[in-house]
Amino acid sequence: MKQKSITIYDIAREANVSSATVSRVIAGNYPVSEKTKKKVFDLIEKYDYQPNAVARSLTKKESKMIGVILPDITNPFFAQVFIEAEKYALTKGYTLILCNSMNSSELESKHLRVLSERQVEGIIFMGGRINKTHPKVSEINELKYVIEKIPVILVNGRMETLECPSISTNEAKGIELIIDHLVKQGHTMIGLIGGMTGITTTDIKVEAFRQNLEKHQLAAVDSWQIYSGYDVKRGKEAMEEMLKINKHNLPTAIIGINDLVVIGALKLCHQKKMNNFSFVGFDDSELTQNSIPEITSVSHPYKELGEKTVDMLIKSKTTDMKAENLFIDPHLVIRESTI
Amino acid sequence: MKQKSITIYDIAREANVSSATVSRVIAGNYPVSEKTKKKVFDLIEKYDYQPNAVARSLTKKESKMIGVILPDITNPFFAQVFIEAEKYALTKGYTLILCNSMNSSELESKHLRVLSERQVEGIIFMGGRINKTHPKVSEINELKYVIEKIPVILVNGRMETLECPSISTNEAKGIELIIDHLVKQGHTMIGLIGGMTGITTTDIKVEAFRQNLEKHQLAAVDSWQIYSGYDVKRGKEAMEEMLKINKHNLPTAIIGINDLVVIGALKLCHQKKMNNFSFVGFDDSELTQNSIPEITSVSHPYKELGEKTVDMLIKSKTTDMKAENLFIDPHLVIRESTI
């Protein structure tokens, strides 16, 4: 329904040169006389000629596209990494294709397939549910199969069952920052709520939690660590349980596995009119600044995560990618909830 | 660095047929003998042959890609529409390319160009800063130029300077729902904060605000309507001003131009220990459920916005698109902040 666009041949014809010459003028990687160059550039401008990226992809066998598969772009963590990756990719001539898997392995597979058919040069895989307790082996196989053909990088996710390069926030370091801060504030009784055992990122945090309590010679009270999940509702539930089972022996500071959990806990405390806890979240999402009180939280190295991932993918075109696991340190943003 | 994939010719050779036949088997739009079909399908399965979408795009002159340009995927409104659009597009064989413009017209132009070169079949343009007070005419021209070549649809944005089809939430209706609800709750003194005059979506809401007050024969007190902006900070500022200039004549219910503004206003009221206002937001973002109190808000017809937009774009391939402006009614989600 729209007019057909002009091609390299149209330019060539009007300039009385061959398409090869026009191609060379554009690429600028081959000697072309100044006169011809000018003639071609003038025509390109005159018609606002835009090279057809699809045709170029086909001949050059490089699509200049990178796929991004994540559970849900609504999650501020994924959104932030994506934005940084996109910004960076653009400067490198790459385009990102975002795929929301909505935590469905079926969708994940479908997206994997589409991306592969579209000849993406690499796939960024975030927060997939692949971990040692993952129920569906089929999915891992699917991914494994793709990895053999397309470079895949995991962001903040590890796969015990599969060799795959990854880039992650050093979450253990994040927990260390939190506990150091809380101790400096005078806290000696610290709890941890949310998350699920078996999920890599939770396991790492819990492990770091215990180690750092020990480092400061603080008691690791078992009932002060409550698994529940990752959303606001779970946070509320966890806090409810915390209050119930520790009625007479409560921690003074509580770390949430992520910001949402803290929001939930805060809500419960507000309802119960208990405003005597310090809270720390994880992810430093916008929520932390919009809640009352504003929440101290660990901020991921978003920019590095995004850029390094894209870089590794681009590099993997020429260098064989080692299945290395890169960790980047986060930092702590201190707000009202811990002062 | 990865192995080359197999092509339709590989399949054809091993099946002792021509590539045309394989193509026909896959397309299934042409009679092929059962025997040949089976032979080909078996080989496709054996090698897990995946057609090269780039090559297909080139010959068929249809990329099956749609571009999406929006200011910032972090904004829950855009994210939600995107998710719905993507979900739907996938079922139709289309892939979306998300572009964050970060409110920079430079980036907008760059993305427009990239998308055009990639031969996208259409562009979904959300929340662009194009309106009657828009300072940069160059940008409009850029967009205008693209529109001549690629179908563009605006989502929740209108352009006075440019004929372009659009799909929008009926925001006036949203305001009507709010005011009807507040009146039913007994409110007779209603304020409106946030937004900016000159921005289409604000103008529409303000206009509807006044009309609906009139409908209920309520006073439209000038100082109860305060422009400020769109984020939490602006909301706080607006509320501060509201309290200052209306010290002895305050509204009892306050409508925010969006949810963020309400969050800001709530924060201020919390600081000032003034918990006697009813608040209503707009967008029904997750924030509304996570704040204290939970906020009554107008929910956009996300699913319809996403699906209808994709549908229109697909249809525009065969039918010439009228520059029509479609409106879809939102609904009101009632929460603690107005009871």
Added chain:
DNA sequence: TCATGTGATGTAACCGGTTTCTATACAATG
């Protein structure tokens, strides 16, 4: 029996670029 229609398949052109190979003109070198 011959003309015609139909099903199944192959051939080759095409999509819009890039790139290898080749050719030409001209300058520099011996």
Added chain:
DNA sequence: CATTGTATAGAAACCGGTTACATCACATGA
């Protein structure tokens, strides 16, 4: 002057599909 090198440019193949057109075998109907 013959030889070699270099700058410039074209011809043609190629990327991996799709499809218009051609072909052929066989069935049908006059």
